[in-house]
Amino acid sequence: MERQRIGFIGLGIMGQHMAAHLLNAGYPLIVYDLVAAAAEGLVAKGASPASSCREVAQRSDVVISMVPDSPDVEKVALGKDGIIEGARPRQIYADMSTISPQMAIRVAETLAAKGVRCLDAPVSGGQVGAQNAALSIMVGGPLDLFNEALPMFQVMGKVVTHCGNNGAGQIVKACNQIQVALNFVGMAEALVLGTRAGVDPAVILKVLSGGYAQTRVMDVRGPKIIAGDFAPGFKSKFHYKDLNIIMATARELNVPLPATAIAHELFSALLAKGRGDLDHSAVITVLEDLAGVKARARES
Secondary structure (H helix, E strand, C coil): CCCCCEEEECCCCCHHHHHHHHHHCCCCEEEECCCHHHHHHHHHCCCEECCCHHHHHHHCCEEEECCCCHHHHHHHHHCCCCHHHHCCCCCEEEECCCCCHHHHHHHHHHHHCCCCEEEECCEECHHHHHHCCCEEEEEECCHHHHHHHHHHHHHHEEEEEEEECCCHHHHHHHHHHHHHHHHHHHHHHHHHHHHHCCCCHHHHHHHHHCCCCCCHHHHHHHHHHHCCCCCCCCEHHHHHHHHHHHHHHHHHHCCCCHHHHHHHHHHHHHHHCCCCCCEHHHHHHHHHHHHCCCCCCCCC
C-alpha cells in the first residue's frame, strides 16, 4: 500500500524531530519552514523542500503544522500563500501546534468549505518526547478522520487520544498546561522553602520523589533544576503563551482559575526578567529572587 504524502510545516525544536520520525517510517515528506536552513537536515535525509505553505498543500495528501501560536496557524492555514490556496477536497490538515480552541474551530470551518478535513492535535512531552516519539497527542475532530490519521500519529507519539470534536484537542492541551504549570510552581515553592531553611534541595527532591508528591515534572526536570540547568526542553515564553490562551478561554467560559492566574503572573515575571528562552522549569528563579536563595544541590 502506497504511503500518503505528508507535508510538514514548522521545523523548530519539536517539529524537526516529529518530521524525522515520519520520514524514517517511510512516508514521502515535503517540508517547509520560514527559516530555510531548518529544513536542510531533513532534505539531506530524503525529504523534499517546498517554498511556501501553498506549495506544501499542493503536493501533499496530508498537511501537518507545528508552529508557535494562533496567529501563526491562521497565517499558515488561511493566509496569503497558505494551505487554503493549495487545498483540495478530501485532503487532511492536522495542526499539532498549541493554539486557542476558537482558532482551531475557525480554521476547520474555513477549510471545510474547500473540502479539507481538519484535526487539531496538540502534543505534550516537550523536546524529549518529540525526539523519542513518545509524545502524548490530544486530537479533536471527527472520529472517522481520527481513525484514518491514527497510524501517522502513532509514528510520532506514544499515547494518542481522541478528545471530541474540533477544538477539543486544544481544550485538553489547555488542561494539560494548567497541571504542568502548577506542578512546576509547587515544586519550586517546596525547593525554595526547604533550601531557605537550610536543607539540601537534593535531599528534598529525593524524599518528595519517593512519596505522594512525586510527579513526572519532578522526575524529568527536578534534577536539572537543582543542577542549575535550564536549557529548554520547552521554552518559558511558549508556556506563558499557553497560559494566556488558558486565561482567555476561562474568561469566555466563565470558569474561575485562581491558582492558574497566580502561575500566569509568575511566568509573566519570568519573561519580564528576560528569561523567556529558558526552560519552563526556570519559573523557580522568580521565587529564588524573591527569597534570596538558590535551590542548588550541594557538593558532596
